[in-house]
Structures are given as C-alpha cells and as structure tokens.
Amino acid sequence: MEAFIKHTGRVVPLDRNNVDTDQIMAKQFLKRIERTGFGQFLFWDWRSDPAFELNQPRYQGASVLVAGKNFGCGSSREHAPWGLADYGFRTIIAPSFADIFYNNCFKNFMLPVVLGEEQVAELMHRAQAIAGYEITVDLEAQVVSDAHGFRASFEVDPFRRHCLLNGLDDIGLTLQQDADITAFEAGRPAYRRGFSA
Amino acid sequence: MGPRTLFEKIWDCHVVTHEAGKPAVLYIDLHLVHEVTSPQAFDGLRMAGRRVRRPDLTVATVDHNVPTWPRSQPATDEIAVKQMAALERNVAEFGIPYYGLHSEGQGIVHVIGPQMGYTQPGMTIVCGDSHTSTHGAFGSLAFGIGTSEVEHVLATQTLLQQKPKTMEVRVEGQLPAGVTAKDIILAVIGRIGTDGATGYVIEYTGPAIRALSMEGRMTVCNMSIEAGARAGMVAPDETTFAYLQGRQFAPQGAGWAAAVADWQALRSDEGATYDRVEIFDAAEMVPHVTWGTNPGMVAPVTGRVPDPASYAEPAERKGIERALAYMGLEPGVPLAEVPVDRVFIGSCTNGRIEDLRAAAVVARGRKVKEGVSAMVVPGSYQVKVQAEAEGLDRIFREAGFDWREAGCSMCLGMNPDIIQPGERCASTSNRNFEGRQGAGGRTHLVSPQMAAAAAIAGHFVDVREWR
Numbered sequence: 018m019e020a021f022i023k024h025t026g027r028v029v030p031l032d033r034n035n036v037d038t039d040q041i042m043a044k045q046f047l048k049r050i051e052r053t054g055f056g057q058f059l060f061w062d063w064r065s066d067p068a069f070e071l072n073q074p075r076y077q078g079a080s081v082l083v084a085g086k087n088f089g090c091g092s093s094r095e096h097a098p099w100g101l102a103d104y105g106f107r108t109i110i111a112p113s114f115a116d117i118f119y120n121n122c123f124k125n126f127m128l129p130v131v132l133g134e135e136q137v138a139e140l141m142h143r144a145q146a147i148a149g150y151e152i153t154v155d156l157e158a159q160v161v162s163d164a165h166g167f168r169a170s171f172e173v174d175p176f177r178r179h180c181l182l183n184g185l186d187d188i189g190l191t192l193q194q195d196a197d198i199t200a201f202e203a204g205r206p207a208y209r210r211g212f213s214a
Numbered sequence: 215m216g217p218r219t220l221f222e223k224i225w226d227c228h229v230v231t232h233e234a235g236k237p238a239v240l241y242i243d244l245h246l247v248h249e250v251t252s253p254q255a256f257d258g259l260r261m262a263g264r265r266v267r268r269p270d271l272t273v274a275t276v277d278h279n280v281p282t283w284p285r286s287q288p289a290t291d292e293i294a295v296k297q298m299a300a301l302e303r304n305v306a307e308f309g310i311p312y313y314g315l316h317s318e319g320q321g322i323v324h325v326i327g328p329q330m331g332y333t334q335p336g337m338t339i340v341c342g343d344s345h346t347s348t349h350g351a352f353g354s355l356a357f358g359i360g361t362s363e364v365e366h367v368l369a370t371q372t373l374l375q376q377k378p379k380t381m382e383v384r385v386e387g388q389l390p391a392g393v394t395a396k397d398i399i400l401a402v403i404g405r406i407g408t409d410g411a412t413g414y415v416i417e418y419t420g421p422a423i424r425a426l427s428m429e430g431r432m433t434v435c436n437m438s439i440e441a442g443a444r445a446g447m448v449a450p451d452e453t454t455f456a457y458l459q460g461r462q463f464a465p466q467g468a469g470w471a472a473a474v475a476d477w478q479a480l481r482s483d484e485g486a487t488y489d490r491v492e493i494f495d496a497a498e499m500v501p502h503v504t505w506g507t508n509p510g511m512v513a514p515v516t517g518r519v520p521d522p523a524s525y526a527e528p529a530e531r532k533g534i535e536r537a538l539a540y541m542g543l544e545p546g547v548p549l550a551e552v553p554v555d556r557v558f559i560g561s562c563t564n565g566r567i568e569d570l571r572a573a574a575v576v577a578r579g580r581k582v583k584e585g586v587s588a589m590v591v592p593g594s595y596q597v598k599v600q601a602e603a604e605g606l607d608r609i610f611r612e613a614g615f616d617w618r619e620a621g622c623s624m625c626l627g628m629n630p631d632i633i634q635p636g637e638r639c640a641s642t643s644n645r646n647f648e649g650r651q652g653a654g655g656r657t658h659l660v661s662p663q664m665a666a667a668a669a670i671a672g673h674f675v676d677v678r679e680w681r
Contacts (some may be wrong), residue, residue, distance in 0.1 A: 048293040087409035091440075117439075
C-alpha cells in the first residue's frame with residue numbers, strides 16, 4: 018500500500034452535514050466484486066446535477082475533500098472510501114466523521130482529518146474564493162496549511178499515524194501475535210469452542 | 215478491580231494483547247458474512263496466501279441481493295448473481311458454514327444469527343454490515359466493520375480496536391399501547407441526533423427496556439448505529455435465557471448451565487459509571503414518523519413537518535430545507551395528512567415474527583387503500599414458515615399485501631424491490647437517506663403497526679386510535 022506522509026492538492030468544498038455512505042456510493046454499485054474502479058460511480062445521484070461541486074470545472078483534479086460534520090454516516094460499505102480514493106482523494110477534512118467510515122479510510126491509506134467547525138468553514142470559504150485553491154496536509158507534523166496563511170494542527174491516533182506513514186498492513190502485524198491468539202483461544206469457555214453444524 | 219459496566223466486562227475478557235500506545239487486539243467470537251461486503255476480503259486472503267483462522271466461528275448467508283419473488287424463479291440481475299456465486303465459491307474454498315438461497319437457514323444475517331442461537335450473551339460479534347449492532351440485544355458487543363476488517367477477522371479472528379466510551383440510555387416507565395421498540399429508538403435518535411453517540415457504546419437500561427421482548431430489544435439495538443454509536447447493548451436476563459434455550463447452536467446440557475452462570479454476571483455493577491447518561495420516559499413516548507432524509511429528522515405522528523425558518527443555526531436550516539425539498543413536503547403540514555404510495559414491512563429492524571404479528575393485527579379484515587402498493591418481506595425463511603403456520607400470510611394477502619420471500623429487500627433496494635422516483639414509502643426499515651429505497655424515492659421510517667395502518671388508510675395515522 019501507498020504510505021501517506023504529506024499531501025498537497027486542490028480542495029473541493031462539500032458544504033453539507035451528515036453526508037451518508039449511500040450518497041457516496043449508491044447501492045447499485047455494491048454488487049461488483051472488485052476493489053477498484055469505483056471512482057466513476059462516486060456521488061452518483063448528486064453528480065447528475067451540473068451545479069454539484071464535483072462537476073464544477075474549477076474543482077477538477079481536486080484531491081482534498083472538505084465536508085460538513087458527521088461525514089460518512091450510515092452503512093459500513095467500504096465501497097465509499099474505495100470510491101473516494103479511486104476518484105483521486107487522498108485526504109478528507111471535516112469537523113467530525115462517522116466511526117466506521119473513519120476507520121475504513123485508514124485501511125485504504127486515505128487520511129481523514131478532524132478540524133474545528135470554524136476552521137473547516139474557513140477552508141470552504143477559501144476554496145470558494147481562491148481559484149485553484151490548494152492546501153497541504155502534513156501527517157508527520159500533524160498540520161494543515163495553505164500558501165495564504167492558514168495553519169491548523171490536528172490530532173490523530175499514534176498507531177494509525179504510524180501505519181499510514183509507513184504503509185503498514187495491519188493483518189501482517191496482527192499475525193505476528195499468532196502465539197498470543199492461540200493462547201487466548203485455549204482459555205475460552207468450553208461452551209464457546211466453535212459451532213459445528 | 216472497581217465496579218465495571220457491561221461493556222467493560224465484555225471488553226476486558228476479549229483483549230488478547232494491549233500494548234501501550236496501540237489499539238487492543240480484541241478476540242472475535244462470531245463473524246457473520248454476507249455476499250456484498252466479503253468478496254474483496256476473500257480475494258485479499260488469496261492474494262496473500264492466508265487461510266481463514268476459524269471457519270467454525272464464521273457463518274455466511276446471502277441476504278442483500280436476493281430477489282424476494284418465489285425461489286423457484288431464478289435471480290435475473292447478472293451482477294448480483296455473480297456476487298452470490300462468488301460467496302458460494304469462497305465459503306466452499308475456505309470451509310465456512312453457509313446458508314444459501316435455497317437453504318432453510320437463509321435470511322437476513324441479523325435475523326438468522328439470533329434465531330439459530332449463534333448470537334449469545336457476552337460474545338464479541340462482527341459483520342461487514344453496520345446493523346450488526348442488532349446482536350447487542352443479547353448482551354454481546356456487536357458492531358459493523360468494513361471489508362478490510364472483514365479480511366482481518368477472517369485471517370486472525372481478531373480486530374484492532376480503540377476502546378470506545380460508554381453511554382447509558384435509560385428508558386424509565388412503561389410504554390403506552392400502540393407505542394413500540396421502534397418508537398423508543400426513533401425518539402432516542404431524534405433527541406441525541408445521528409451523530410449523538412459517535413465514539414460511544416450505548417447500554418440501554420431501565421424498566422421499559424427490561425419489559426421488551428428479545429425482538430423488541432433487537433429493534434432498539436439495531437438502530438444504535440443511526441445515532442452513530444459503535445454498538446448498542448442490553449444486559450442479558452431471564453428473557454434472554456428463555457429465548458435462547460434449546461436453539462440449535464445455543465449451548466446444551468452442562469454447557470448451558472455453565473454458560474448461564476457466566477451470563478448472569480453480565481450486568482453493569484452497582485456504582486459503575488458511564489461517560490454519559492441520557493434518560494427518557496417511556497410513558498411520554500408516542501408513535502413516530504421520520505419526515506426528512508436521516509433518522510434524526512423525526513417527529514411524533516401527531517406533529518407537523520417542521521419549518522426550516524424556525525431553526526437559527528444556518529447549517530441545520532439548510533439541511534432541513536434540502537431534506538424537505540427532496541421529500542416533497544411543505545412546512546407545517548400535519549404528518550398524519552401525508553399520503554403514501556408504497557409500504558414496506560420487513561428488514562433487520564422489523565422483519566421478525568412479532569413485527570409481522572403486530573402488522574397483521576392492524577391489517578386483519580381490512581383492505582390496502584386503492585393506489586397503494588404494500589409488501590411484507592419476512593426477515594428469514596424460518597420467520598416466513600412460522601408466519602405461514604400462524605396464518606399471517608393469509609391475513610396479509612386477503613388485505614392486499616404482497617407476501618414475499620426473505621431478504622433485505624426494499625430496506626436498501628439492492629435487489630429488484632425498489633420504489634420509483636417521487637414515490638413515498640412508509641417503511642419499517644432503518645434508513646431514510648436520499649435514494650435509499652430507490653433513486654428519487656422518499657422514505658418515512660415507522661413501526662410495523664404504523665406501516666400497516668398507513669397501507670390501509672393511504673396516509674399516516676396515529677395507530678393508538680386505530681379501530
């Protein structure tokens with residue numbers, strides 16, 4: 018997997034709260050058994066509207082999505098972050114994220130960044146006011162900044178940061194603890210040893 | 215060790231290792247698998263040359279994509295057929311127990327787990343589906359995960375987890391007649407909001423929760439995720455044990471006695487504290503109807519469509535304006551005057567036998583309003599068989615409801631059961647997001663009783679006054 022260390026890219030603002038994963042990746046595309054190619058289906062219903070932010074020429078090529086609170090709520094479908102990543106987003110900035118979506122982003126080496134509501138509003142304002150507006154998200158320094166004086170630090174769990182910075186596969190890491198898992202299994206109650214048909 | 219909550223007890227006894235500065239490695243007792251969120255996980259295993267560590271703690275079925283027309287007719291959606299075939303290949307290759315389309319065990323994964331006794335108190339349970347929170351009704355820690363984590367559990371039977379915070383949702387008092395578990399959870403989400411419980415595990419407590427059947431508790435826990443919660447749970451009690459005893463995969467004999475002895479300790483200790491407490495009074499609760507495009511946009515059926523102008527906060531006002539435009543609703547309209555075109559009774563929220571019985575009581579001897587199309591989709595094959603043995607299918611059919619085969623169906627419309635653009639649906643499911651039941655469709659979430667009454671009246675009605 019591709020590590021995430023520092024990314025500079027064009028910003029597209031999506032000034033809506035509670036964007037759910039049904040909007041990010043509609044159900045008709047969940048039947049595919051591949052993990053790639055979901056970018057073309059991103060925000061499917063909203064993209065039929067020419068005024069929708071992702072359709073506006075000024076935001077083409079954006080790799081930073083700035084959104085309202087509770088982004089990614091609803092379904093656990095990882096097809097939502099797959100679609101965002103495949104479309105070209107490397108990082109998403111919002112005042113808050115839904116739990117499962119937030120977690121799924123890290124598994125795909127896409128960085129979700131939580132900033133304060135006023136900071137997010139300022140980024141949206143700048144993206145609308147400044148043509149070709151870009152920001153830099155630096156995971157190592159835990160700072161979001163632009164060339165116009167915006168600078169905000171953000172919190173991220175140290176282990177998740179470590180995995181992203183180093184492009185680590187956490188299944189491989191857990192498998193190194195195989196002996197501990199086996200020992201744990203030996204201590205499980207007898208009535209929970211396993212289901213047999 | 216000081217007093218602990220139910221959640222903390224289950225968490226503590228599933229931690230395999232926990233190094234400082236890292237997430238805990240949490241053991242998973244039961245992994246439920248379905249066709250939509252698993253194919254890429256199995257591919258990942260194959261590419262890395264990994265096996266499924268505990269196929270005996272893994273159970274698979276098909277539910278999201280399955281057509282609900284008679285099983286004798288084949289599925290016609292080629293991509294869905296391919297996805298279901300992929301699951302069949304994967305469970306065969308990795309040796310996972312599987313309830314296929316023609317199995318008597320088939321059904322919505324969150325209906326069959328409890329029904330067959332897989333779901334038990336004290337377990338950690340995961341599934342690549344956000345409504346896994348349903349299983350918390352048994353006093354288990356159950357939550358939805360993404361496909362990468364499905365792969366992690368298949369390979370290691372563990373998950374890397376940060377410890378969530380705890381929230382008590384205490385429901386005092388007694389529910390009035392005509393008010394259901396669905397109305398409890400809609401009232402909770404209406405108050406705390408769709409992100410009100412993000413980062414928390416909710417424990418539902420209080421006399422109104424204790425008085426619920428297991429199926430009612432499942433309905434409440436099911437929609438915990440709609441408040442953003444990692445999981446929802448209810449401490450096990452005699453109701454739980456009575457439900458479980460004798461089910462196919464529940465412990466038997468000496469194992470049952472040992473299990474119940476352990477399960478009786480699964481309650482929050484006297485003096486245990488939660489990070490947050492929310493208190494509700496069941497006696498004040500009424501039947502609810504959602505009016506917007508997330509489950510927090512909800513009001514009593516006696517209420518009106520809200521006026522965005524009365525909201526001071528600009529983002530909230532804009533959100534409500536957007537929702538009302540999508541829903542085709544004018545501010546101030548009484549919810550009981552809103553007409554419906556479609557009715558869906560089913561889903562992992564309200565597709566169990568008690569839900570169908572409650573809807574049948576309302577529908578008995580009546581007719582679905584002309585112009586309304588109503589369908590009943592049992593949550594599992596076994597729910598369907600039981601309903602038919604009780605004659606519920608006849609009641610529904612005679613009233614003009616369509617009686618279908620089991621699956622997720624119109625809850626999310628991955629199968630052919632979808633509503634058309636602009637159509638308005640009274641639904642017993644869990645999400646009223648834009649396009650959830652079909653592009654351009656308008657969903658109103660209600661209880662099974664409320665859905666059946668809406669089908670007959672042709673608009674929402676206060677089911678407490680149903681005669």
